[in-house]
Amino acid sequence: MDGFEFNKAMMALLLVGASTLGGSILANELIYKPKKPAKPGYEVAVAPAGGQQAAPAQAAAPKPMSEVFASANAANGPAVFRQCATCHTVNKGGANGAGPNLYGIVGRNHGAAPGFNYSAAMKGKAAEPWTLEALYAFITNPRGSVPGTSMSFAGIRSEQQRADLMAYLREQSDSPVEVPK
Numbered sequence: 001m002d003g004f005e006f007n008k009a010m011m012a013l014l015l016v017g018a019s020t021l022g023g024s025i026l027a028n029e030l031i032y033k034p035k036k037p038a039k040p041g042y043e044v045a046v047a048p049a050g051g052q053q054a055a056p057a058q059a060a061a062p063k064p065m066s067e068v069f070a071s072a073n074a075a076n077g078p079a080v081f082r083q084c085a086t087c088h089t090v091n092k093g094g095a096n097g098a099g100p101n102l103y104g105i106v107g108r109n110h111g112a113a114p115g116f117n118y119s120a121a122m123k124g125k126a127a128e129p130w131t132l133e134a135l136y137a138f139i140t141n142p143r144g145s146v147p148g149t150s151m152s153f154a155g156i157r158s159e160q161q162r163a164d165l166m167a168y169l170r171e172q173s174d175s176p177v178e179v180p181k
Contacts, residue, residue, distance in 0.1 A: 065180040077168020080161045104173040121148030
């Protein structure tokens with residue numbers, strides 16, 4: 001190989017190397033240049049002390065039970081109760097599941113179903129009865145109503161479904177409580 005051929009080969013290698021380096025620099029500057037955030041770092045959501053969820057900024061005023069029961073249809077209750085039936089039973093003398101039997105829940109004290117091991121939060125409310133208002137608040141947001149409960153259900157968002165379930169649960173008793181007028 002003479003000197004001229006050697007120079008052509010070296011020039012080709014130099015040209016390939018220069019174009020690769022130049023293309024890389026150009027691509028990094030024009031195509032792949034990262035955008036810097038306005039505020040450095042990441043925002044991390046931190047739970048409040050005690051492992052409880054933060055309360056909403058503004059809680060809605062509770063609805064009067066007369067207003068809830070005005071549109072309630074107990075016949076639709078069994079369909080809504082299917083969401084609850086994975087953990088609860090509602091028949092008289094029924095067994096506890098992952099959750100307690102709910103027969104006669106309205107008027108019964110919190111944490112009072114025989115043979116069920118309640119969370120400390122629910123045991124702490126054992127002196128309080130399940131009123132219609134308390135039950136409505138609980139099925140709306142269990143962890144907001146009884147902070148520390150072991151019930152992992154998020155709650156029923158539909159007002160109509162909550163009303164139907166309330167009417168159904170009220171009837172599941174030997175002596176149903178009166179419907180507020």
